[in-house]
Amino acid sequence: MNWGIDDSGAHTIQQVATGLYRTQALYVATKLGVADLLSQGTQSAEALALQLKVHPDRLNRVLRYLCSLGVFEQVEAGLYANNAASLHLKANEQGSMGDLALLFGEEFYQAWGSLLEAVRTGRDAFGIEFGCSLFEYLEDNQPRARAFDRAMAGGSTFFEAVPEAYDFSPFQSVVDVGGGNGAALIPLLAQYPRLKGVLFDAASVLEAAARDLDRQGLAERCQLVPGDFFKSVPAGGAVYLLSRVLHDWTDEQCLRILRNCREAIVPGGKLKVLERLVPGPLALGADLNMLAVTQGRERTREEMDALMRNSGFALEQVHELPLEVKLLAAGPA
Ligand SMILES: C[S@@+](CC[C@H](N)C(=O)[O-])C[C@H]1O[C@@H](n2cnc3c(N)ncnc32)[C@H](O)[C@@H]1O
Structure with missing residues (x-):
């Protein structure tokens, strides 16, 4: 094995295996409401952390990673602004995708933890995790049901x-x-x-x-x-x-x-x-999500x-x- 050469196959596995980085980093920034704070103008990670009562270094590391993915703009080291993508995360805006990021970071993320069991048994992963179907869960959790509706409509x-x-x-x-x-x-x-x-x-x-x-x-x-x-x-x-x-x-x-x-x-x-429609690339991913959260x-x-x-x-x-x-x-x- 030649450790010095970039092996494109290994790179693919690295990318695929670490998909959770994206979901959870986006979730954290959305849950904290970073995009809403940045709508007042460019701010440092320290200033944001002070308002949000979170750890400044850790917030900075989440935000610089998201910038590398094209969500938020790093104006200079430690200084952040909204960009076209992060504006979609603002809460209470028509078409906001914030609730989508929260749904994937919370309920869907938890359901996907039982994907293996779902593939083994034919049950839906959501049911394994939550003890009921997605729509029964929403019926019993009205605030989450409204968030689900907004997530569906958003973007x-x-x-x-x-x-x-x-x-x-x-x-x-x-x-x-x-x-x-x-x-x-x-x-x-x-x-x-x-x-x-x-x-x-x-x-x-x-x-x-x-x-x-x-x-x-x-x-x-x-x-x-x-x-x-x-x-x-x-x-x-x-x-x-x-x-x-x-x-x-x-x-x-x-x-x-x-x-x-x-x-x-x-x-x-x-x-x-x-x-x-399968086999579109978005459809193939959405199909697995359907497998995880529904039948x-x-x-x-x-x-x-x-x-x-x-x-x-x-x-x-x-x-x-x-x-x-x-x-x-x-x-x-
Ligand atoms: C994935 S959402 C789609 C919502 C909307 N059509 C859209 O495209 O954004 C599925 C919808 O089906 C509704 N639904 C689920 N079971 C239902 C039932 N048995 N009868 C009527 N509506 C139901 C849910 O409440 C939810 O609004």
Whole structure:
């Protein structure tokens, strides 16, 4: 073995084995609220540490590492400023990705600790760690549930691209099934003034969504319907939207949701599914996260096609959205 030569294979292993550095460094800076403090201007690690009541040298080491990854800017040694990436970590901003960093650093990080057991047993790692499914956990932890909704919505710039990617003007109503806080529905209603929305999700999720829709002045055009998509979905919609819902569930569970949409849709209606498709690089990672935190999976185009065929839909078109997300357009077969 030649120890002096950079072995690209060893470098790969080094990079992959140390992936936790990134998740936890980002988590620490987000949890401490560094980006919010830096929005007042450039500050030293000492000044930040004093306000945050943390150890200055240790904070400095976390921040200089994050700078090396492109999160925050090191103006000079020990002096930090926000950059385009760290601005996404500010709390309480529209589209903040802070809750995403916290979710991955807390619950998801803990769940991933049981990935080996999940691969061995076929159980979901989240269930092994927390003793219940992700959605049961959220139902019992409302502050974390709201944070989960914000994490889902945060940085989801692809929602903004949906109204452009597909012409919704022929349709009068959209039912957003498992719509969370309405992050997909809001840009659609804003772009198409004739469109009426139905946001369908668990009752506790809808309470928070109502506030968001109100803030956007869209409350009057959007009905909030609580329910369980495994039992039924609101009937009579022209478009049924399933955004990042199917990837949470097994094929059998997806078929139940899709068949309920098929039963509810008006003749000539359309189904729109937003998901990443395997084998995109982001989809492959997200697929493992689904394995860890749910019983679901990311799917190939062929697998999505089969789910649609087996539930009475025919896949018609696949539109590209940012961040590797696809809009799969289908109609009743
Ligand atoms: C991964 S989130 C996606 C949220 C949103 N569509 C988006 O793309 O940001 C899945 C959503 O499904 C909802 N959900 C889970 N189980 C449900 C059920 N049985 N009936 C209705 N909604 C459910 C959750 O509350 C959550 O809002």
